[in-house]
Amino acid sequence: FIVEAVVSVKTTLEPDSWDSSNIEKNRRTTHVMSKPFYTRTRAPIEPPKVIVTSYTQNTAILYWETPPLMSKVGKNDDGKPRYLRRYLQGYKLEINGKLQCCLAPDM
Known part of the structure; x- marks a missing residue:
């Protein structure tokens, strides 16, 4: 499985740009993904008869x-x-x- 985090990042530190009309202009969305994680589990079967x-x-x-x-x-x-x-x-x-x-x- 892979874990993905979606993060909204502010691109400015100016307080007057934080009003609701400019909030979308001064933010960007970032997707951060983990490395794949693989796991195995035993699913026992009959052993082959040789x-x-x-x-x-x-x-x-x-x-x-x-x-x-x-x-x-x-x-x-x-x-x-x-x-x-x-x-x-x-x-x-x-x-x-x-x-x-x-x-x-x-x-």
């Missing part, structure tokens, strides 16, 4: 299905179901607790 389809002495061929990214979380006021949509960012392949590679979501 299947070893074949292997040799030096390699293994792995297969897994994309985990379900949509789940029903309740109903709205009209009684229609509400869903939580997740977006897959990628996979991390760890072997014996060590990161081996990161894969794109379409792998």
Whole structure:
């Protein structure tokens, strides 16, 4: 999210310019915005089930299905179901607790 402040700034310090007829002429509006603030929260999903389809002495061929990214979380006021949509960012392949590679979501 971003926080935006709208500030009205006086451009003169002369007291006779503060009357209601000149107030708009001697002011300017400034918009001040914060830097974007990003946050992440966990939206747990089922872990992918990995299947070893074949292997040799030096390699293994792995297969897994994309985990379900949509789940029903309740109903709205009209009684229609509400869903939580997740977006897959990628996979991390760890072997014996060590990161081996990161894969794109379409792998």
